[in-house]
Amino acid sequence: MGTTSRPVLIPSILVCLILCCSAQNCSNHTFLTNREYSFCSDLPFLQAHLHWNYIPSTKTVQIEYRAAQNSTGWIAWAINPTGTGMIGSQALVAFLHSNGSMVAYPTPIASYIPSMKPGTLSYPVSNISAEYSNNEMAIFAIIGPLSNGTTVNHVWQAGNSVSNDIPHAHPLTGPNLQSMGTLDFLAG
Numbered sequence: 001m002g003t004t005s006r007p008v009l010i011p012s013i014l015v016c017l018i019l020c021c022s023a024q025n026c027s028n029h030t031f032l033t034n035r036e037y038s039f040c041s042d043l044p045f046l047q048a049h050l051h052w053n054y055i056p057s058t059k060t061v062q063i064e065y066r067a068a069q070n071s072t073g074w075i076a077w078a079i080n081p082t083g084t085g086m087i088g089s090q091a092l093v094a095f096l097h098s099n100g101s102m103v104a105y106p107t108p109i110a111s112y113i114p115s116m117k118p119g120t121l122s123y124p125v126s127n128i129s130a131e132y133s134n135n136e137m138a139i140f141a142i143i144g145p146l147s148n149g150t151t152v153n154h155v156w157q158a159g160n161s162v163s164n165d166i167p168h169a170h171p172l173t174g175p176n177l178q179s180m181g182t183l184d185f186l187a188g
């Protein structure tokens with residue numbers, strides 16, 4: 001019964017996924033899995049969005065950071081506990097590993113030429129993972145306890161290439177130099 005409709009149905013689902021869902025913002029984003037977040041912020045640069053839940057009893061935050069990206073690029077999101085911008089930021093980075101899996105890990109950014117290798121952040125990170133779908137990469141993690149309150153400086157970034165499974169430098173122009181702000185995990 002389904003043999004004639006299938007070839008029509010599958011391409012139209014694909015077209016719909018590519019056209020509709022790659023540009024979803026906070027108010028119309030639908031999650032593929034049954035994740036739910038109380039808060040969301042459409043970030044003003046790099047087609048990026050941050051979804052989160054704040055758990056007051058443990059001072060932890062469940063986050064999903066997602067942003068437009070190619071399969072060959074990388075994305076990162078960070079809290080900077082000691083300043084604004086890149087230096088000092090405590091980052092989570094994700095990219096498609098050469099073995100075919102999405103990988104995500106913490107990496108502290110101490111200089112303008114960071115190693116971008118896995119490292120330890122100034123705040124605890126657990127349950128970190130990443131996904132790639134519909135031309136978007138997403139990082140999932142639980143961060144905290146946050147010892148310095150719920151208002152943080154955050155920074156987000158994207159780069160076009162990864163080699164030997166290490167993210168390369170991001171562009172040094174336009175939105176890549178503007179992608180920072182402050183965020184209150186309690187107030188949204």
Ligand SMILES: *[C@@H]1O[C@H](CO)[C@@H](O)[C@H](O)[C@H]1NC(C)=O
Pocket residue numbers: 019020021023024025028
């Ligand atoms: C979601 O909103 C964005 C921005 O307004 C729009 O471009 C996109 O088409 C919308 N997607 C869906 C599935 O409604």
Ligand SMILES: *[C@@H]1O[C@H](CO)[C@@H](O)[C@H](O)[C@H]1NC(C)=O
Pocket residue numbers: 025026027028042
């Ligand atoms: C998000 O998408 C919805 C639906 O398309 C739209 O009404 C709303 O203005 C968009 N918001 C932003 C911040 O782009």
Ligand SMILES: *[C@@H]1O[C@H](CO)[C@@H](O)[C@H](O)[C@H]1NC(C)=O
Pocket residue numbers: 068069070073158159160
């Ligand atoms: C994807 O790759 C193309 C070609 O390299 C580039 O122009 C585009 O900006 C990339 N998209 C993102 C989101 O980085």
Ligand SMILES: *[C@@H]1O[C@H](CO)[C@@H](O)[C@H](O)[C@H]1NC(C)=O
Pocket residue numbers: 097099100101103
């Ligand atoms: C790919 O490499 C990452 C990082 O070393 C590892 O965590 C993951 O399990 C690997 N995946 C496969 C399919 O080998």
Ligand SMILES: *[C@@H]1O[C@H](CO)[C@@H](O)[C@H](O)[C@H]1NC(C)=O
Pocket residue numbers: 081082122123146147148
């Ligand atoms: C809290 O702030 C201090 C001083 O700015 C900083 O050194 C420390 O790393 C911060 N703690 C966390 C968990 O980020």
Ligand SMILES: *[C@@H]1O[C@H](CO)[C@@H](O)[C@H](O)[C@H]1NC(C)=O
Pocket residue numbers: 126127142
């Ligand atoms: C975090 O990971 C642990 C160990 O895999 C799991 O037991 C726990 O349910 C996860 N927590 C959340 C909130 O997903």
